[in-house]
Amino acid sequence: MEKIDSMSDLIDSAVRTVQNISAELRPGLLDDLGLSAAIEWQTCEFWKKTGIRCELNLNLPEDFVLDQNIATAIYRIYQEALTNIVRHANATFMRISLKKEEENIILEIMDNGKGITMDQISNATSYGLTGIRERAYLLGGDVKILGFPGKGTSLTVKIPLRQMVDTTIGKYIKEKLFDINFRNRQTG
Numbered sequence: 001m002e003k004i005d006s007m008s009d010l011i012d013s014a015v016r017t018v019q020n021i022s023a024e025l026r027p028g029l030l031d032d033l034g035l036s037a038a039i040e041w042q043t044c045e046f047w048k049k050t051g052i053r054c055e056l057n058l059n060l061p062e063d064f065v066l067d068q069n070i071a072t073a074i075y076r077i078y079q080e081a082l083t084n085i086v087r088h089a090n091a092t093f094m095r096i097s098l099k100k101e102e103e104n105i106i107l108e109i110m111d112n113g114k115g116i117t118m119d120q121i122s123n124a125t126s127y128g129l130t131g132i133r134e135r136a137y138l139l140g141g142d143v144k145i146l147g148f149p150g151k152g153t154s155l156t157v158k159i160p161l162r163q164m165v166d167t168t169i170g171k172y173i174k175e176k177l178f179d180i181n182f183r184n185r186q187t188g
């Protein structure tokens with residue numbers, strides 16, 4: 001009996017792991033609401049939970065249909081940026097802008113906290129910023145991070161709307177990243 005219990009615990013936790021991963025890769029909310037509304041919802045939650053005041057500027061065209069890979073990447077990048085702000089910035093205010101400029105989608109997040117340092121920006125072993133960069137690079141985009149000591153941090157992500165073909169090497173990297181994420185999660 002005990003053995004069966006522990007087996008089902010194991011299965012439960014395996015199922016949860018997979019659910020968490022797919023929730024992260026493609027948040028249901030995002031599919032249902034679209035990127036702008038999902039970001040709006042996330043921002044309200046963030047403000048409520050942290051008390052950090054948020055100014056949100058959503059400027060995507062009304063009838064804009066965004067590629068799901070781009071939407072997912074932007075949403076995940078945004079979530080990591082929020083996590084960083086609450087964990088590290090010591091900010092009281094942040095400003096977010098989401099817009100389309102020429103053939104790019106641009107997400108800008110600025111906080112009024114202590115400001116990220118050069119060392120922290122270029123530290124290749126930190127996980128969150130590396131993840132942000134990888135998501136952007138895989139879609140042919142780029143990331144700019146600036147820190148102003150005592151004044152705040154800004155993070156700008158630019159992703160081209162016209163995607164390069166999904167090359168074999170691109171697919172390979174995606175699979176590898178997925179493997180690494182999966183293994184990290186399993187080993188804690």
Ligand SMILES: Nc1ncnc2c1ncn2[C@@H]1O[C@H](COP(=O)(O)OP(=O)(O)OP(=O)(O)O)[C@@H](O)[C@H]1O
Binds near residue numbers: 111
């Ligand atoms: N908005 C911010 N304001 C001030 N410092 C920041 C900000 N965002 C990141 N940092 C600094 O940059 C470092 C690297 O961030 P990164 O997200 O890569 O790692 P982390 O948050 O420490 O850990 P995790 O792997 O859980 O994300 C942080 O440890 C923090 O010192």
Ligand SMILES: [Mg+2]
Binds near residue numbers: 128
């Ligand atoms: Mg982080």
